[in-house]
Amino acid sequence: MRPPLARAIVAGVQILTLSVWFSVSAVVPSLRVEWEISAAAAVWLTGAVQLGFVVGAIGSTSLNLPDRYKPHRVLAASAALAAICTLCLALFAHSLAAALPLRFLTGMFLAGVYPVGIKLMASWSERRDRGRAMGMLLAALTLGSILPHLISGLGRLPWQAVLATAAAIGMVGALTSAIVIRPGPHLAATAPSRNARYALTMFTERGPRLANLGYFGHMWELYALWTWIPAFLLASPAAADLPASAEIVVFLTMGVAGALGCLLGGWGSDRYGRSPAAVVALAISGACCLLAPLAFDAGPAVLLAFCAVWGAAVIADSGVFSTSLSEAADPRYVGTALTAQTAIGFALTVVSIQIIPLVADTIGWRFAFLVLAPGPLLGAIAMRALGSRPRYRTKEHT
Incomplete structure (x- = not known):
């Protein structure tokens, strides 16, 4: 299989399999009414997925699954199980108590999809093209994650239909991974020995x-x-004057603009270096955090443009971090390193997701996103210190 085709297939599979990630988030308004749950309780429909992802990533890291087994099979099995959990929620869940375990399991199985997809994409990418390849993968993640908003926004579908559609799309991705995808030549497919300690060392x-x-x-x-x-x-x-429903606006500004940002970030990391590309994206998204109170009161055109810039910048650097780590880590344990990275990162998301509505209830949505600004600021400092092209330095490992 030619590398460009292989990378395109890996990216396509990511779009399909990750459609279940935010599937419930896209229908939260309907669930709040039908299940009579508060906004604080509804937060856990997303928080449970993130926690499940952390647990799944830790388990995968402990067992070295991405390095010890054929990654395309790990991805296919994980994606199929995540799709089944989402379908079960659509068919059998009638309360928050029933939904949360299924969302937790969905997140746990997705830990075998996204990090393993990174490993597969890197295996089909030479070093000089790896930034663009990771940008393509992250564009796929962005579109897949935001896809349920498009499904929900295209018509007045029942929430069960939205989830069932996302589950079906995810199952197609799982079958494609099992049948079509294979590891490429640029990374070892398995680790020579078990070394879960590398997640810490x-x-x-x-x-x-x-x-x-x-x-x-x-x-x-x-x-x-x-x-x-x-x-x-x-x-x-400006909510009443938006040119489309909130779901469509989110898909366009966070999904489509975000995917373009990923591609631009990947190209920039190859052209100008990992660190400069990340610092620019972090600086723009950090500025958006600080400017959000002004955009909140702006007209619909300015608000849409602002959200599109933010949607592009906030995800543009994600592939840069994956690329930097895949180049800086011990090549024998790249899968373990990437999975550990995402486990810790997603643990942080549980905290920030919970904080935002608390801040909004206290001082209003106008100022709620200000609490996110320290993240990109600290990230920019770290990436500037990293340098433009990190490389793993061979040394003896015990």
């Missing part, structure tokens, strides 16, 4: 440590923005 190495710190600052902002931007838009004075 990589923090003793300068390159992986700084790449991880940059990623953690990025994650503090990203998923809290994706989760709460619909509420921000609906609370704004």
Whole structure:
């Protein structure tokens, strides 16, 4: 299989399999009415997925699953199980208590989709093209994650239909992974020995440590923005004058603009270096955090443009962190390093997702996103210190 085709298939599979991630978030308004739950309780429909992802990533790291088994099979099995959990929620869940375990399991299985997809994409990418390849993968993640908003916004579908559609799309991705995808030639498919300790020992190495710190600052902002931007838009004075429903606006500004940002960020990291590309994206998204109170009161055209810039910037650097870590970490344990990175990053998202509505209840949605600004600021400092092209330095491992 030719590398460009293989990378395109990996990206396509990510779009399909990750459609279940925010599937419930897209129908939260309907669930709140039908299940009679508060906004604080509804937060856990997203928080449970993030916690499940953390648990799944830790388990995957402990067992070295991405390095010890064929990654395309790990991805296919994980995606199929996540789709089944989402379908079960659509068919059998009638309360928050029934939904939360299924959302937790969905997140746990998704830990075998996204990080493993990174490993597969890297395996089909030479070093000089890896930034663009990771940008393509992150564009796929963005579109897949925001896809349920498009499904929900295209018509007045029952929430069960939205979830069932996302589950069906995810199952198609799982079958495609099992049948079509294979690992490429640029990374070892399996680890020569089990070394779960590398999830911690990589923090003793300068390159992986700084790449991880940059990623953690990025994650503090990203998923809290994706989760709460619909509420921000609906609370704004311009809400009634938006040219489309909030779901469609979110898909266009966070999904489509975000995917373009990923591609631009990947190209920039190859052209100008990992660190400069990340610092620019972090600076723009951090500025958006600070400017959000002004955009909140702006007219619909300015608000849409602002959200599109923010949607592009907030995700543009994500592939840069994955690329930097895949280059700076021990090549034998790249899968373990990437999975550990995402586990810690997603643990942070649980905190930031919970904080935003608390701040909004206290001082209003106009100022709620200000608490996200420290993340991109600290991330920019770490990535500037990292340098433009980190490389793993061979040393003896015990």
